[in-house]
Amino acid sequence: MEEFREKIKAMASAVPYKIIISKPSQKTGAYRKIVVEKKESYYQAAAYTEKQVFHENIPEEELENYLARTVAGNFLQVNAWDGEKEHMLLISKKGKATYQAKKVSRNAAKEETTHNRKKKYLLEEGTVIAPLVDMGIFTAEGKVVRTMYDKFRQINRFLEMIDDTVREDAAKRLNIIDFGCGKSYLTFILYYYFTEIKKREVHIVGLDLKEDVIRNCNKAAEKYGYQNLHFEIGDINGYQADFPVDMVVTLHACDTATDYALFNAIRWNARMIFSVPCCQHELNGQIQTEDFSLMTRYGIIKERFSALATDAIRGNLLEYCGYKTQLLEFIDFAHTPKNILIRAVRRSGKNARNSVAGSESGTESEAKAGAAGKEVAAKMIVPAAVKHNYLREVEQMMEEFHFEPTLYKLLKDSGMIAK
Numbered sequence: 001m002e003e004f005r006e007k008i009k010a011m012a013s014a015v016p017y018k019i020i021i022s023k024p025s026q027k028t029g030a031y032r033k034i035v036v037e038k039k040e041s042y043y044q045a046a047a048y049t050e051k052q053v054f055h056e057n058i059p060e061e062e063l064e065n066y067l068a069r070t071v072a073g074n075f076l077q078v079n080a081w082d083g084e085k086e087h088m089l090l091i092s093k094k095g096k097a098t099y100q101a102k103k104v105s106r107n108a109a110k111e112e113t114t115h116n117r118k119k120k121y122l123l124e125e126g127t128v129i130a131p132l133v134d135m136g137i138f139t140a141e142g143k144v145v146r147t148m149y150d151k152f153r154q155i156n157r158f159l160e161m162i163d164d165t166v167r168e169d170a171a172k173r174l175n176i177i178d179f180g181c182g183k184s185y186l187t188f189i190l191y192y193y194f195t196e197i198k199k200r201e202v203h204i205v206g207l208d209l210k211e212d213v214i215r216n217c218n219k220a221a222e223k224y225g226y227q228n229l230h231f232e233i234g235d236i237n238g239y240q241a242d243f244p245v246d247m248v249v250t251l252h253a254c255d256t257a258t259d260y261a262l263f264n265a266i267r268w269n270a271r272m273i274f275s276v277p278c279c280q281h282e283l284n285g286q287i288q289t290e291d292f293s294l295m296t297r298y299g300i301i302k303e304r305f306s307a308l309a310t311d312a313i314r315g316n317l318l319e320y321c322g323y324k325t326q327l328l329e330f331i332d333f334a335h336t337p338k339n340i341l342i343r344a345v346r347r348s349g350k351n352a353r354n355s356v357a358g359s360e361s362g363t364e365s366e367a368k369a370g371a372a373g374k375e376v377a378a379k380m381i382v383p384a385a386v387k388h389n390y391l392r393e394v395e396q397m398m399e400e401f402h403f404e405p406t407l408y409k410l411l412k413d414s415g416m417i418a419k
Helices: 001-013 060-071 108-118 130-135 146-166 185-197 210-225 257-267 283-285 299-320 364-365 369-378 383-403 404-415
Strands: 018-024 033-040 044-050 054-058 077-083 086-090 097-103 174-180 200-206 229-233 245-256 272-277 323-329 341-347
Touching: 001 060, 001 086, 018 060, 033 060, 033 146, 044 108, 044 323, 054 060, 054 097, 077 108, 077 299, 097 245, 130 146, 130 185, 130 210, 146 185, 146 341, 146 383, 174 185, 174 257, 174 272, 185 200, 185 210, 185 229, 185 272, 200 210, 229 364, 257 272, 257 299, 272 299, 272 364, 299 323, 299 404
Parallel strands: 174 200, 174 245, 200 229, 245 272
Antiparallel strands: 018 033, 018 077, 033 044, 044 054, 077 086, 086 097, 272 341, 323 341
C-alpha cells in the first residue's frame, strides 16, 4: 500500500493536465472510466457509467488523495500527461503497482498548442472576454486554458456558421430567440459576437424551464453589461413572441423539443434557424418495417438510423416550408455523436418578417394558426414541383416505416401541409 501511495504521489506531483483512470478491477464497479482534466485553479473529474457522466471538482492540493481513494481497489490503470511526459501506473489483480514515465515526442502537447494558435478565430486569444473567463476557457489575461482548446474550437465553429449566414444580412437589428438555453454559455458568446465583433444591434431572449438557471443567467447578463440580452422562463411548446423574430437558435433541445422550436421558427417566418438536435427518440419508438427490417433488427443500427431519419425529415420539411437547408457537421464525431447542425435560411428574401402577429394573445394566435400557416405557405419562393417532392419523400418514408414525426404533425395541424 505504501508503494502504491508513493507512485500516486509521483503522478500528482507532476501536475498533469489530463488523467485517465481505466480498466475497472470488477465488472460491477460504479464507473467504467474517469477522466480528470486541469482547469485554471482546480481539477475536474468526469466519471462515466454506461449511460451517464458525473462531474466533480477537485482542489489542486487534493489531487493526490482523490487519486489514491478512487484508484485503490477499483481500477487497474492510470495514464497522465504533463506536457513533457506520459505517466503510467499499472496495478495487477494482486495489487502490485508498476509505474513508468516516458517523454512525449518533442513535447507534442506544446506543438499542438502552437499549431492551434496559428488559426485565425473569430474570438481572438489575448482579448479578455468575460463569459469565456467565467466558463474556464480563458484565463483572466485572455489566454486559452491548455485543456480547453477543444471547447474553444467548438465555440468558434458555431460562430463561423452564424457568420457565414449573417454577413450579407443588411438588417440593422436582429431579434433572436434561444430555445432551451440552459446555462446559456453560447448565448452570451453570441451576444458578444454581434455587439463587439460585428458591431450590430441585437435583442436576444433565452428561454428555459428552470427558474434558478434563468435567475443566474439574468444576473450574469447584468454583470457583463449586456443590456439587450435577457432570459425568461418559457416552454418551447406554445411560447408567444411579442416581437418579430429574425433568428431562432436551439442547441441540444431534447427529442421533440427541437420540432416545436423549428415549428415556431417557421410559424414566425424567422429568416434564420440554427439547431443542434439531441436525443432523437421519437421515431425509434415508432419505427416498423417489413421490407427494410435489417434497419431495425440491430438496436444500435435502429437507434442511429432513427436519429438520422429524424433530422433528414426535418431538413426536407424546412425545404418544403421555404428554407434553404443544410445539415452540417458541428463537432467532430470523435468528440460527440450529437454533431449535426441544421442551418436553414428563408428563401423569401432578406427583409421578410413574420406573418403571425407576435403581439396577439396566446388564445388569439392559436385561433389564427391555421390561417397564419396558409399565409406563410403562400409566401414560399419554392417551385411547386420541388416543394411537392420534398414532402413526397417524407410521406413515403413515413408510410414505409410506419411513423409520424412531430414536426410533420405540427405543420399539418396548422394548415401548412394540406390535409
